[in-house]
Amino acid sequence: MGCTRKGALPMGTAQHIERVTVGSGLVGMLGVCLLLGGCDRPKSPTDIPSRIPGTSADHVSPDASYDADWPRPRSQDRLGERRRMVEQIADYGVGDADILAAMGEVPRHWFVNEGEQPFAYDDRPLPIGHGQTISQPFIVAYMTRLLEPDADAKVLEIGTGSGYQAAVLNEFTPHVFTIEIVEPLGRQARERFAEHGYSSIQTHIGDGYKGWPEHAPFDAIIVTCAPDAIPQALIDQLKPTGRMVIPVGGVFSIQQLVLVTKERDGSISQRSMMPVRFVPMVPDNTPQ
Numbered sequence: 525m526g527c528t529r530k531g532a533l534p535m536g537t538a539q540h541i542e543r544v545t546v547g548s549g550l551v552g553m554l555g556v557c558l559l560l561g562g563c564d565r566p567k568s569p570t571d572i573p574s575r576i577p578g579t580s581a582d583h584v585s586p587d588a589s590y591d592a593d594w595p596r597p598r599s600q601d602r603l604g605e606r607r608r609m610v611e612q613i614a615d616y617g618v619g620d621a622d623i624l625a626a627m628g629e630v631p632r633h634w635f636v637n638e639g640e641q642p643f644a645y646d647d648r649p650l651p652i653g654h655g656q657t658i659s660q661p662f663i664v665a666y667m668t669r670l671l672e673p674d675a676d677a678k679v680l681e682i683g684t685g686s687g688y689q690a691a692v693l694n695e696f697t698p699h700v701f702t703i704e705i706v707e708p709l710g711r712q713a714r715e716r717f718a719e720h721g722y723s724s725i726q727t728h729i730g731d732g733y734k735g736w737p738e739h740a741p742f743d744a745i746i747v748t749c750a751p752d753a754i755p756q757a758l759i760d761q762l763k764p765t766g767r768m769v770i771p772v773g774g775v776f777s778i779q780q781l782v783l784v785t786k787e788r789d790g791s792i793s794q795r796s797m798m799p800v801r802f803v804p805m806v807p808d809n810t811p812q
């Protein structure tokens with residue numbers, strides 16, 4: 525069935541892949557490929573729509589990344605591995621120079637636990653403790669591409685995890701707000717940001733279902749854990765003309781990566797981009 529594996533399939537935070545239901549058609553094929561451990565990505569479902577109105581393709585050229593007036597930490601360590609990772613992302617179809625430049629700049633190994641260091645530049649999710657994972661680089665690039673905020677955009681991330689996705693967003697805008705529900709992960713990400721100089725990223729430990737009303741509305745929202753349905757608070761906190769990218773679906777079903785657009789009149793449109801596998805978005809059960 526033509527699974528010529530070059531790397532991992534687009535998956536956010538793959539776990540329990542044996543539970544992927546094999547359906548029919550393309551989704552079925554993807555399911556089978558997941559069960560087999562990966563295959564080339566399908567040609568059509570990852571076609572990427574144009575950017576948010578008001579954002580631009582060329583606001584950051586590869587070299588302009590040094591001109592920003594907010595901290596974008598850099599490392600010369602493991603450059604070769606990072607370049608190979610970027611080539612693989614480009615092979616999968618995210619070819620935008622600014623996205624690839626950002627992926628080439630952010631040192632993923634800063635966000636990967638000690639035991640996983642040898643695999644820091646593999647194009648796959650890795651465990652970060654507490655049953656959670658750092659997302660696959662391809663999916664980070666793909667989701668960032670769907671939003672691609674300009675330098676004025678305010679972006680909310682739900683699911684800080686390792687902090688890597690937030691660091692990639694920080695390449696485009698200093699206005700990154702990120703929420704993590706698992707306290708030790710939230711603290712660890714906060715320490716990493718401080719250690720490496722990501723001083724403009726704002727972190728919060730709490731329940732992402734509520735969004736971050738104090739900083740709303742947001743031009744873009746990125747959710748890196750999967751709820752069963754799109755949380756209303758996040759829709760409410762999205763600006764008109766804003767975009768949200770969010771995996772939707774239960775743990776035992778095929779999740780869809782959904783691109784939500786809020787029109788000027790406040791109406792919402794949704795588009796399924798591709799099947800994905802993310803960890804669940806858990807509700808906060810602490811008594812109020």
Ligand code: SAH
Nearest residue numbers: 658683685686688689705732748749805806
């Ligand atoms: N963006 C992360 C990926 C983290 S995996 C990275 O780049 O590493 C998803 C994260 O979502 C996990 O850390 C999980 O604890 C968190 N999460 C799950 N439910 C949540 C909720 N209700 N609110 C905030 N974070 C949540």
